[in-house]
Amino acid sequence: MLETGRVAQLFFLIVICAAVVYFVETARRGKLPKLRKVPGLDAVEEAVGRATEMAKPVIISTGIGGLTDVTAPQTVAGLSMVGYVARLCARYGAELIAPARMPYVIPVETEIIQTAFNEEGKTEEAARAADMVHYLSDSQFGYTIAYLGLLQRRKPAAHIMIGGYWAESLQLAEVGFNVKAIQIAGTANTHQIPFFVAACDYSLIGEEIYAAGAYLSKDPVQVGSVAGQDVGKAIALVLIVVGILLTAVGIPVLTNLLRS
Amino acid sequence: MSFYKRKELPIVITTLTALLMIFATYFKVPEAKSASTTVQTWMLVMVNFAVVVGFLMVIRMHKKRIDKRQPGDRSWLFSVWLIIVLIAYVLLGIYGVESTRTSAPTNDWSFNWVYTNAVVALDSAMYSLLAFFIASASFRAFKARTKEAAVLLVSGAITMLYNAPAGSSIFGPLAPSFNDFGEWILNVPNMAGFRGILIGAAVGAISLGIRVLTGRERGYLGAGE
Numbered sequence: 001m002l003e004t005g006r007v008a009q010l011f012f013l014i015v016i017c018a019a020v021v022y023f024v025e026t027a028r029r030g031k032l033p034k035l036r037k038v039p040g041l042d043a044v045e046e047a048v049g050r051a052t053e054m055a056k057p058v059i060i061s062t063g064i065g066g067l068t069d070v071t072a073p074q075t076v077a078g079l080s081m082v083g084y085v086a087r088l089c090a091r092y093g094a095e096l097i098a099p100a101r102m103p104y105v106i107p108v109e110t111e112i113i114q115t116a117f118n119e120e121g122k123t124e125e126a127a128r129a130a131d132m133v134h135y136l137s138d139s140q141f142g143y144t145i146a147y148l149g150l151l152q153r154r155k156p157a158a159h160i161m162i163g164g165y166w167a168e169s170l171q172l173a174e175v176g177f178n179v180k181a182i183q184i185a186g187t188a189n190t191h192q193i194p195f196f197v198a199a200c201d202y203s204l205i206g207e208e209i210y211a212a213g214a215y216l217s218k219d220p221v222q223v224g225s226v227a228g229q230d231v232g233k234a235i236a237l238v239l240i241v242v243g244i245l246l247t248a249v250g251i252p253v254l255t256n257l258l259r260s
Numbered sequence: 261m262s263f264y265k266r267k268e269l270p271i272v273i274t275t276l277t278a279l280l281m282i283f284a285t286y287f288k289v290p291e292a293k294s295a296s297t298t299v300q301t302w303m304l305v306m307v308n309f310a311v312v313v314g315f316l317m318v319i320r321m322h323k324k325r326i327d328k329r330q331p332g333d334r335s336w337l338f339s340v341w342l343i344i345v346l347i348a349y350v351l352l353g354i355y356g357v358e359s360t361r362t363s364a365p366t367n368d369w370s371f372n373w374v375y376t377n378a379v380v381a382l383d384s385a386m387y388s389l390l391a392f393f394i395a396s397a398s399f400r401a402f403k404a405r406t407k408e409a410a411v412l413l414v415s416g417a418i419t420m421l422y423n424a425p426a427g428s429s430i431f432g433p434l435a436p437s438f439n440d441f442g443e444w445i446l447n448v449p450n451m452a453g454f455r456g457i458l459i460g461a462a463v464g465a466i467s468l469g470i471r472v473l474t475g476r477e478r479g480y481l482g483a484g485e
Binding site: 001003006009010013016017021024066068073074077079080081082083084102103104106107108111112115130131133134138139140141142144145153167170171173188190193197198199205206208209210211213214217219221222225228229232233236 | 282285286287288289303306307310311312313314315317318321324335379382383386387389390393394396397398400401454457458459460461463464465466467468469470471472476477479480481
């Protein structure tokens with residue numbers, strides 16, 4: 001009945017799900033876990049405020065990943081940030097620009113921005129949400145060059161990048177630095193994280209982008225789910241240590257079990 | 261509010277689709293696998309329809325730029341050029357498919373010629389520009405202002421010299437030991453850090469998935485705080 005080689009995967013998926021559900025229920029009963037400070041997320045409001053004061057736009061992008069493959073969680077995390085930033089822009093009256101690569105992300109982003117502006121009572125601006133989303137190109141470097149042009153022409157005061165980025169990450173971050181924008185960037189693509197750390201004011205590393213929605217919403221249930229992640233990490237840590245010890249003494253039990 | 265505009269409907273669709281995909285991944289049930297393949301085909305069709313949305317958006321955005329042109333500013337000419345090229349390339353693609361009677365326009369020499377000599381060449385040029393961006397970013401990042409930055413500077417310098425032919429020339433007879441050290445930095449501390457981030461990110465993605473599945477994470481739907 002079960003696919004060969006995926007038994008262990010399914011087992012750990014269920015364990016992590018159970019841990020997340022447990023912490024969500026605990027949080028619902030009022031026992032809130034404490035989240036550590038993430039300076040990059042705390043700085044978002046300051047960045048939008050700076051853009052408002054300088055009468056310059058805020059540029060936010062969700063990366064070049066889509067919603068139909070393994071990069072989807074990163075794009076979803078980026079979209080959550082778009083909603084939060086759009087709400088701040090609506091509140092403070094800052095101009096928002098959201099460059100998009102995937103055509104099917106356009107209606108999603110438009111809807112998010114429209115809802116955010118409507119919720120802040122800015123119905124006139126909400127009607128122009130489609131103009132805030134700029135479709136650039138489906139091609140990776142076509143998108144990059146158009147994005148770089150946008151940064152150079154509009155000189156944003158705040159540049160936020162949350163999502164899946166590849167080779168274009170450093171190019172975007174460097175040009176953002178050159179136009180003197182306050183930059184907050186995050187990705188789960190490990191090879192691009194050093195580029196963001198080197199070129200941006202604040203960077204979100206790996207899992208921090210997934211926790212952004214929970215962190216910013218302050219919703220107890222969402223915060224509880226973030227605490228559940230720690231159980232998954234603890235399991236991984238134990239497996240690594242036990243696996244090293246067993247393999248070192250020539251007992252491949254754990255390796256075989258994980259392959260089952 | 262009409263039923264299709266309510267937030268519950270997208271959440272129900274997301275949850276059911278995700279559960280089907282998870283089930284088809286872990287269980288040997290032919291019906292589930294077949295349903296999963298069908299859903300993925302629907303998705304491909306929907307995604308391709310969205311290209312038309314993108315095409316129209318680009319035309320609309322650049323038409324607006326042309327309409328709002330200011331005296332003395334000639335940047336609107338780029339928008340005119342973009343629209344001409346966009347339409348011409350679409351027409352060339354249609355011609356390519358029709359003339360070769362295949363599904364790929366690249367089988368037609370004229371479409372393929374433009375693709376190889378313009379699109380691929382420009383892509384490569386953009387990618388190679390990365391080297392200069394790395395140089396400028398490294399210049400700023402590799403300043404030993406703090407202890408951590410000093411570690412970054414030293415390990416970065418060793419890795420660069422280990423990868424560059426100049427490294428072997430500089431270290432002469434010590435080059436093999438130096439190269440071993442460079443390889444060790446790359447494969448041990450660097451890889452350990454990468455894997456730590458990777459494990460954290462994977463668990464984070466699962467947690468986000470659970471929040472999306474249960475309808476708690478609604479940011480992607482534009483829902484409020």
